[in-house]
Amino acid sequence: MLGKLLKHEWKATWRVGGIMLLGLALVSLFGWIAFQAPMWQSMANDSYYDRFNMWDLFSLGTLFMYIMMLIGLNYGIIIYMSVRFYKTMYTDEGYLTHTLPVSKHQILISKILNSGLWYVLMELGVVLSVFILIFSMMSAFLPDGYTWADVWDMIGSEMWQYINEAFRDIFGMTAGGYFGMLLLISLVNPFCSMIILFGAISLGQLFTKHRVLMAIVSYVGIMIVANIISSVVRSVFSMNLMMNYSSDNALAGGYMNVTVWTSTILSVIEAVGLYFVSYYVTSKKLNME
Amino acid sequence: MNELVEIVGLTKAYDARHVAVNNITLTLPKGKIIGLLGPNGSGKTTLIKMLNGLLTPTQGSIMVNGHYVGVESKAHVAYLPDRTYLSGNQSIRGILDYFVDFYADFSRDKAEEMLKSLNIDPDTKLKTLSKGNKEKVQLILVMSRNADLYVLDEPIAGVDPAARDYILRTIINNYNPDATVVISTHLISDIEQILDEVIFMRYGHLVLYTSVDNIREQHGKSVDAYFREVFAC
Numbered sequence: 001m002l003g004k005l006l007k008h009e010w011k012a013t014w015r016v017g018g019i020m021l022l023g024l025a026l027v028s029l030f031g032w033i034a035f036q037a038p039m040w041q042s043m044a045n046d047s048y049y050d051r052f053n054m055w056d057l058f059s060l061g062t063l064f065m066y067i068m069m070l071i072g073l074n075y076g077i078i079i080y081m082s083v084r085f086y087k088t089m090y091t092d093e094g095y096l097t098h099t100l101p102v103s104k105h106q107i108l109i110s111k112i113l114n115s116g117l118w119y120v121l122m123e124l125g126v127v128l129s130v131f132i133l134i135f136s137m138m139s140a141f142l143p144d145g146y147t148w149a150d151v152w153d154m155i156g157s158e159m160w161q162y163i164n165e166a167f168r169d170i171f172g173m174t175a176g177g178y179f180g181m182l183l184l185i186s187l188v189n190p191f192c193s194m195i196i197l198f199g200a201i202s203l204g205q206l207f208t209k210h211r212v213l214m215a216i217v218s219y220v221g222i223m224i225v226a227n228i229i230s231s232v233v234r235s236v237f238s239m240n241l242m243m244n245y246s247s248d249n250a251l252a253g254g255y256m257n258v259t260v261w262t263s264t265i266l267s268v269i270e271a272v273g274l275y276f277v278s279y280y281v282t283s284k285k286l287n288m289e
Numbered sequence: 290m291n292e293l294v295e296i297v298g299l300t301k302a303y304d305a306r307h308v309a310v311n312n313i314t315l316t317l318p319k320g321k322i323i324g325l326l327g328p329n330g331s332g333k334t335t336l337i338k339m340l341n342g343l344l345t346p347t348q349g350s351i352m353v354n355g356h357y358v359g360v361e362s363k364a365h366v367a368y369l370p371d372r373t374y375l376s377g378n379q380s381i382r383g384i385l386d387y388f389v390d391f392y393a394d395f396s397r398d399k400a401e402e403m404l405k406s407l408n409i410d411p412d413t414k415l416k417t418l419s420k421g422n423k424e425k426v427q428l429i430l431v432m433s434r435n436a437d438l439y440v441l442d443e444p445i446a447g448v449d450p451a452a453r454d455y456i457l458r459t460i461i462n463n464y465n466p467d468a469t470v471v472i473s474t475h476l477i478s479d480i481e482q483i484l485d486e487v488i489f490m491r492y493g494h495l496v497l498y499t500s501v502d503n504i505r506e507q508h509g510k511s512v513d514a515y516f517r518e519v520f521a522c
Binding site: 001004007008011012092093094095096098099100101102103208284285286287288 | 303304338341342343344345360361363364366368370372373374375376379383387390391392
């Protein structure tokens with residue numbers, strides 16, 4: 001039954017998710033075009049530029065829009081999935097969801113997997129889009145007659161060796177290992193975020209009135225408590241780091257590692273806890289109005 | 290064993306002053322059409338929601354065909370709520386796919402045949418249908434299941450008399466004869482002719498559970514007339 005639930009979750013969300021990804025692709029294309037404006041070339045060549053025209057205005061406007069849209073799409077997918085969870089679980093549509101011959105775990109897992117997957121896709125899209133934009137911007141700043149192949153040759157294997165050494169010095173691992181770790185975290189975090197949001201929405205259902213408002217209050221409350229705990233844990237580890245650090249670089253890298261791991265581990269703990277809150281509310285405290 | 294639904298000491302209290310269903314104990318047999326009758330606020334919908342796992346009882350228990358309300362019971366109960374519970378953005382065909390996937394007892398052919406008789410195109414989106422047709426589609430989905438228990442909450446409220454006739458005909462012609470149908474309504478005169486038994490509820494209490502024949506024989510009145518007498522203001 002989980003497979004069927006997932007299939008129908010996907011069928012119900014792929015259009016909106018797809019439109020958002022398409023929007024992201026269009027915004028990225030405009031962002032790329034924006035860096036073709038003569039203003040950037042002129043800046044790259046360090047030459048005096050006094051012919052600011054419509055094309056440059058379009059470029060600046062597009063880049064502003066790009067940033068706004070990127071933020072909007074990222075939050076858009078979270079809001080869309082949260083609203084869908086609320087609608088299909090706790091409003092009239094919940095009458096169908098909760099009378100299906102499936103377990104509450106299956107219902108929750110299908111919604112978490114589907115929304116988490118869309119969040120991951122959106123995150124990947126955003127990362128890809130930013131890379132495209134950086135590539136486009138750096139292309140504008142490439143000296144005349146140089147291509148990316150030339151840059152690649154110049155970086156060479158020695159540069160990679162240097163980068164890896166720097167990462168070992170700062171983070172205690174190679175650049176590949178570090179980015180692998182970040183990738184793993186960015187795959188886990190979207191699922192945790194959705195579970196936490198769903199848990200807050202479910203907590204709102206424990207109130208007899210103003211359930212949406214109480215869901216928002218619950219979410220804010222969870223975030224405040226999580227931030228306080230995170231700060232305390234980070235402080236403890238940071239103090240330990242400060243007493244045992246070998247170099248300034250290692251201290252900075254160690255602090256970043258502590259920050260990343262603390263927030264990730266706490267997110268996972270919160271997610272596990274709030275998953276069971278959602279399960280408890282849907283199986284023991286369900287009160288459809 | 291002829292018992293289909295066993296309700297024991299069922300209570301739903303929202304708080305100390307609001308007790309929607311108060312300590313009901315009731316056993317419903319198989320193969321009957323039962324009217325769940327009572328004025329507004331008598332606890333009919335609350336009882337139905339608990340029967341379908343949409344409300345958690347404060348006390349007591351419900352068993353359907355030997356199973357407590359849960360995955361097993363839901364596979365055998367076909368429920369028509371008193372509201373549109375399907376997403377308006379879905380096409381009827383999409384909704385049929387959904388029911389085929391989740392309910393082993395759902396007959397797609399039967400549903401399509403009934404839709405055809407109403408000239409409803411399966412490719413239509415639910416939100417484009419009139420209120421009456423939306424209710425008919427929901428009823429068709431419920432009655433296309435070969436369930437043990439059909440629970441219909443106010444199936445004829447808010448529709449015109451012709452639609453009422455269609456709905457009642459659909460119920461009579463399509464329910465599994467071995468199954469029990471529970472119909473909640475306050476439009477008693479419209480459904481009286483199809484009922485075998487009635488449950489009267491008031492202020493969350495069970496007032497009466499008896500057969501329609503018994504009311505006619507003992508009180509010499511129709512169910513509608515007897516209801517008016519019992520619930521006279």
